[in-house]
Amino acid sequence: MSSDPRTAAPGADADHLTGTRRLAGDLVTGPVDRFAEPLTKVLGPRSAGALAKLGLETTGDLLGHYPRRYGDPGKLTDLGGLVLGEHVTIMARVVQATVRAMRSRGGAMLQAEVTDGVHRLSLTFFAKGTGALRTHESRLQPGRTGLFTGVVSAYRGARQLTHPDYLVIGVDADDEEAALIEARRPIPLYPASASIPSWRIQKAVRQVLDPLTEDEVPDPLPPAVREARGFGSRHAALKDVHEPFDTRQWQHGRDRLRYEEAFVLQAALAQRRARAEAEEATARPLRAPGEPSALADFDASLPFTLTAGQREIGEEISGELERSRPMQRLLQGEVGSGKTVVALRAMLQVVDAGGQAALLAPTEVLASQHARTLRTLLGPLAEEGMLGGADHGTRVALLTGSMGAAAKKGALLDAASGRAGIVVGTHALLSENVQFADLGLVVVDEQHRFGVEQRDALRAKARTSPHLLVMTATPIPRTVAMTVFGDLETSSLTEIPAGRAGITTHVVPADNEAWMDRTWQRVREEVDAGHRAYVVCARIHPDEPAAGSGAADGEGAPAKKKTRTDDFDEVPDFLDLDGPGTGSDRPPLRAVLEVAEELASVPALRGLAVGVLHGQMAPADKEKVMADFASGAVQVLVSTTVVEVGVDVPEATVMVVFDADRFGLSQLHQLRGRVGRGSAPGLCLLVSTVEPGTPAAVRVETMAETTDGFRLATVDLELRSEGDVLGAAQSGRASSLRLLRVVKDVAVIEQARADAAEVVGGDPELEQHPELRAAIASRLDPEREEFLERA
Ligand code: ADP
Ligand code: MG
Numbered sequence: 001m002s003s004d005p006r007t008a009a010p011g012a013d014a015d016h017l018t019g020t021r022r023l024a025g026d027l028v029t030g031p032v033d034r035f036a037e038p039l040t041k042v043l044g045p046r047s048a049g050a051l052a053k054l055g056l057e058t059t060g061d062l063l064g065h066y067p068r069r070y071g072d073p074g075k076l077t078d079l080g081g082l083v084l085g086e087h088v089t090i091m092a093r094v095v096q097a098t099v100r101a102m103r104s105r106g107g108a109m110l111q112a113e114v115t116d117g118v119h120r121l122s123l124t125f126f127a128k129g130t131g132a133l134r135t136h137e138s139r140l141q142p143g144r145t146g147l148f149t150g151v152v153s154a155y156r157g158a159r160q161l162t163h164p165d166y167l168v169i170g171v172d173a174d175d176e177e178a179a180l181i182e183a184r185r186p187i188p189l190y191p192a193s194a195s196i197p198s199w200r201i202q203k204a205v206r207q208v209l210d211p212l213t214e215d216e217v218p219d220p221l222p223p224a225v226r227e228a229r230g231f232g233s234r235h236a237a238l239k240d241v242h243e244p245f246d247t248r249q250w251q252h253g254r255d256r257l258r259y260e261e262a263f264v265l266q267a268a269l270a271q272r273r274a275r276a277e278a279e280e281a282t283a284r285p286l287r288a289p290g291e292p293s294a295l296a297d298f299d300a301s302l303p304f305t306l307t308a309g310q311r312e313i314g315e316e317i318s319g320e321l322e323r324s325r326p327m328q329r330l331l332q333g334e335v336g337s338g339k340t341v342v343a344l345r346a347m348l349q350v351v352d353a354g355g356q357a358a359l360l361a362p363t364e365v366l367a368s369q370h371a372r373t374l375r376t377l378l379g380p381l382a383e384e385g386m387l388g389g390a391d392h393g394t395r396v397a398l399l400t401g402s403m404g405a406a407a408k409k410g411a412l413l414d415a416a417s418g419r420a421g422i423v424v425g426t427h428a429l430l431s432e433n434v435q436f437a438d439l440g441l442v443v444v445d446e447q448h449r450f451g452v453e454q455r456d457a458l459r460a461k462a463r464t465s466p467h468l469l470v471m472t473a474t475p476i477p478r479t480v481a482m483t484v485f486g487d488l489e490t491s492s493l494t495e496i497p498a499g500r501a502g503i504t505t506h507v508v509p510a511d512n513e514a515w516m517d518r519t520w521q522r523v524r525e526e527v528d529a530g531h532r533a534y535v536v537c538a539r540i541h542p543d544e545p546a547a548g549s550g551a552a553d554g555e556g557a558p559a560k561k562k563t564r565t566d567d568f569d570e571v572p573d574f575l576d577l578d579g580p581g582t583g584s585d586r587p588p589l590r591a592v593l594e595v596a597e598e599l600a601s602v603p604a605l606r607g608l609a610v611g612v613l614h615g616q617m618a619p620a621d622k623e624k625v626m627a628d629f630a631s632g633a634v635q636v637l638v639s640t641t642v643v644e645v646g647v648d649v650p651e652a653t654v655m656v657v658f659d660a661d662r663f664g665l666s667q668l669h670q671l672r673g674r675v676g677r678g679s680a681p682g683l684c685l686l687v688s689t690v691e692p693g694t695p696a697a698v699r700v701e702t703m704a705e706t707t708d709g710f711r712l713a714t715v716d717l718e719l720r721s722e723g724d725v726l727g728a729a730q731s732g733r734a735s736s737l738r739l740l741r742v743v744k745d746v747a748v749i750e751q752a753r754a755d756a757a758e759v760v761g762g763d764p765e766l767e768q769h770p771e772l773r774a775a776i777a778s779r780l781d782p783e784r785e786e787f788l789e790r791a
Pocket of ligand 1: 305677
């Protein structure tokens with residue numbers, strides 16, 4: 001902490017600051033965007049430098065750095081619990097302060113004492129002469145309350161802070177009454193750092209905010225909305241949260257700013273919806289009964305009857321495909337609810353009508369599996385015929401990034417000529433050289449790996465806007481759907497097809513040998529009964545970190561380490577590599593290659609065919625091992641989370657997941673959904689090393705308790721930050737949401753959505769609402785905006 005009295009005294013660099021501001025004011029002639037002004041210009045280089053370390057560069061950044069919470073000036077810190085050597089910020093009352101000259105050493109010293117009412121703490125300042133200490137003395141008057149920051153040390157057995165940085169509450173007030181009021185105000189406590197304490201941020205905020213007039217604070221909320229919801233201006237709201245006089249005031253301001261975040265986001269989504277709806281699509285009507293139809297033949301050949309949900313949603317989609325406006329639909333469904341069949345039926349309707357469908361999958365494994373499944377499901381329908389001809393068969397082309405040149409060329413030709421009615425692929429489908437004869441429908445499978453940009457890139461490949469069907473990997477809470485996929489209409493498949501025996505889940509302590517033995521015995525029993533087993537590990541090589549293995553293949557570590565600096569209510573992130581319950585003393589994560597080798601010497605598994613699958617393998621090898629696993633040539637598949645999404649081998653009945661506590665709940669739910677897909681019951685064994693009673697253990701146990709994907713998704717999201725929720729879907733810039741909690745703020749999101757729909761409905765391009773338009777533009781990722789323009 002700095003001991004310079006100039007910095008310690010509030011308002012000490014005010015001269016310098018007003019000077020700067022006056023200068024800036026003189027130079028400015030026209031209206032300026034005060035929010036874009038760099039803090040270096042407004043506050044001077046020193047304060048601005050410290051704020052830059054928190055990522056705050058402009059006035060707007062600083063004013064959007066809201067207090068994390070508010071201190072109650074009546075509540076003093078318990079000084080009994082101070083630990084030597086710790087950097088602390090405490091609130092205490094001054095008992096006395098005396099300056100004296102030090103005869104022995106020369107120089108002067110100020111000794112002050114503060115109290116929490118029970119314990120006492122010394123504050124010590126040194127200077128060359130007594131004069132330099134008088135400012136402190138005059139501020140640290142007995143009875144005043146202040147915030148003090150420093151490192152706790154000891155002098156002759158007593159705790160003390162040497163040269164603490166401090167703020168005395170109410171000291172700058174004009175008179176005693178004002179001082180009293182000042183002293184009772186809630187104290188905004190900002191997300192701070194050691195280089196800049198909270199009250200220094202508070203001071204900077206005031207210096208920036210106080211001179212702003214109402215006109216200089218643009219307000220994205222239209223007056224009518226503001227009035228209907230009982231909110232004041234944005235200017236007032238900023239005052240409320242940064243400089244409140246009482247609790248109700250900051251709560252009111254925070255409510256308004258939270259609502260505003262939801263409103264701007266929903267307005268952007270409403271605009272997107274409106275724009276998509278204004279686009280023209282090619283209608284893809286159903287064939288009349290009796291006419292040759294791939295869809296009708298497919299339905300007739302299905303080995304099962306559709307669930308009621310599959311039928312209803314199928315009809316809804318079918319109706320939308322018949323219109324000349326592009327369908328924009330999200331199909332979310334429980335794992336194993338049969339989304340693929342729904343999508344395939346939609347694709348066949350488009351093929352029947354002479355168009356093409358693209359199916360975009362997140363991994364190569366999944367793309368080739370889809371191609372294989374579709375070809376199998378279609379049988380002879382996938383082998384013959386030319387698109388648009390009298391014949392109603394089609395071709396399924398597969399296109400992935402790592403395919404051989406010849407195969408790729410063939411697939412590209414099939415897509416461009418229209419010969420392939422269905423083109424399945426990974427991101428490779430998005431590349432420039434992929435062309436379609438008549439792309440009518442884009443299906444995005446397991447959306448969580450694809451962003452808005454990718455969707456738009458595919459849509460740009462069609463002459464008229466293609467219909468769009470997006471499928472999520474796991475069910476997601478309603479508000480998340482409204483926020484992340486807010487530009488799409490939603491259908492939900494909640495029903496699991498009849499005849500599934502269900503899944504049982506158990507937690508297995510990794511260090512319990514008897515349980516581990518039993519685990520392998522169960523695997524053996526399943527395989528002996530003609531079934532198959534997955535063994536999932538968090539990484540590939542034993543000597544590699546868990547992160548980033550085959551990222552290009554959509555495969556990665558189960559949990560990535562990340563840091564948050566702008567959080568409000570600290571959301572514990574139990575997935576953090578250094579998080580609670582996962583201390584450095586935990587054994588290293590199990591790896592695919594290591595486990596596969598060990599399984600060879602497990603007595604219970606003797607003689608079984610063990611295969612290995614991970615993202616770093618050559619595509620052909622991946623293909624082969626998946627095919628072998630499907631056929632039974634491989635009985636136990638040791639793999640990374642590359643099997644997480646969508647892999648469908650109905651004979652697989654048991655899954656062992658190592659280090660289960662390191663995976664997100666939705667991810668575990670997805671993984672678990674790989675077993676028990678046939679008529680035999682599934683078994684999922686979650687091997688974990690966590691201490692019982694820790695949050696990580698609770699999460700794993702929640703997994704064992706429920707198979708309700710909605711519930712797991714909600715629990716999962718509650719444990720994550722908004723950045724994760726939104727970042728995962730790459731929708732909007734996470735940093736634009738500071739106060740809104742997607743999982744919690746259901747009512748706010750619903751209100752904002754309704755209000756935004758009304759505003760955008762009456763003025764799609766927001767010509768009457770330039771401030772809202774500007775907020776949308778500045779709060780959305782520029783890259784995304786670019787795509788919006790191009791689409
Ligand atoms: P998900 O929704 O998880 O993507 P899939 O589409 O992969 O699920 O379907 C899971 C399994 O259920 C597949 O093997 C599929 O053939 C089968 N299936 C789909 N619909 C039905 C149904 N109505 N009755 C029986 N089995 C079905
Ligand atoms: Mg699927």
